[in-house]
Amino acid sequence: MAYPPAAQSSPPRQPSVKVILAAADVSRVVDRIAHQILEKTQGAADTVLLGIPTRGVPLARRLAARISTFEDVAVPVGVLDITLYRDDLRRHATRAVGPTELPPGGIDGKRVILVDDVLFSGRTVRAALDALSDVGRPASVQLAVLVDRGHRELPIRADYVGKNIPTALAESVKVTLGETDGADEVKLYGGNPA
Numbered sequence: 001m002a003y004p005p006a007a008q009s010s011p012p013r014q015p016s017v018k019v020i021l022a023a024a025d026v027s028r029v030v031d032r033i034a035h036q037i038l039e040k041t042q043g044a045a046d047t048v049l050l051g052i053p054t055r056g057v058p059l060a061r062r063l064a065a066r067i068s069t070f071e072d073v074a075v076p077v078g079v080l081d082i083t084l085y086r087d088d089l090r091r092h093a094t095r096a097v098g099p100t101e102l103p104p105g106g107i108d109g110k111r112v113i114l115v116d117d118v119l120f121s122g123r124t125v126r127a128a129l130d131a132l133s134d135v136g137r138p139a140s141v142q143l144a145v146l147v148d149r150g151h152r153e154l155p156i157r158a159d160y161v162g163k164n165i166p167t168a169l170a171e172s173v174k175v176t177l178g179e180t181d182g183a184d185e186v187k188l189y190g191g192n193p194a
Contacts, residue, residue, distance in 0.1 A: 034066035076103030122156035
């Protein structure tokens with residue numbers, strides 16, 4: 001008995017990858033955020049930048065360096081580890097707990113600007129606010145992010161946004177930086193293949 005030829009199956013479609021920001025774009029965006037911080041804080045006096053690991057830390061250091069270049073102001077930089085304050089610890093494996101490193105002058109009475117790479121649901125920022133309340137009492141807290149991709153689950157917004165990237169929930173945004181990944185880039189993964 002002869003069987004009909006098997007139907008040709010097409011290869012699985014690969015998810016699309018789109019470069020949203022190249023290295024030069026990331027540099028320009030960081031410059032713009034630094035200028036916005038200087039403008040909004042009227043010179044960045046009594047301001048502390050706290051980076052949220054992982055990529056928020058080098059971003060905070062870059063912002064401080066740019067602010068120093070633009071206005072000759074030394075803005076203290078620290079690291080705020082939020083690992084134990086996350087509300088998804090039981091559902092997802094997470095990275096190892098890291099150190100929280102505050103600048104020598106601390107954060108009491110200062111304007112703290114939290115710095116992160118991507119703002120998504122807002123749960124990371126909520127965790128950062130909880131962590132912050134355990135290490136001091138800032139006069140105010142602001143948020144700076146390289147990318148805001150939307151889909152907030154909490155009433156949180158950034159004061160400084162490098163780039164708004166409207167996304168679908170199925171898509172993901174990946175930020176790479178020279179300090180952590182060897183190169184600066186922002187890519188959008190998923191969505192409809194091109």
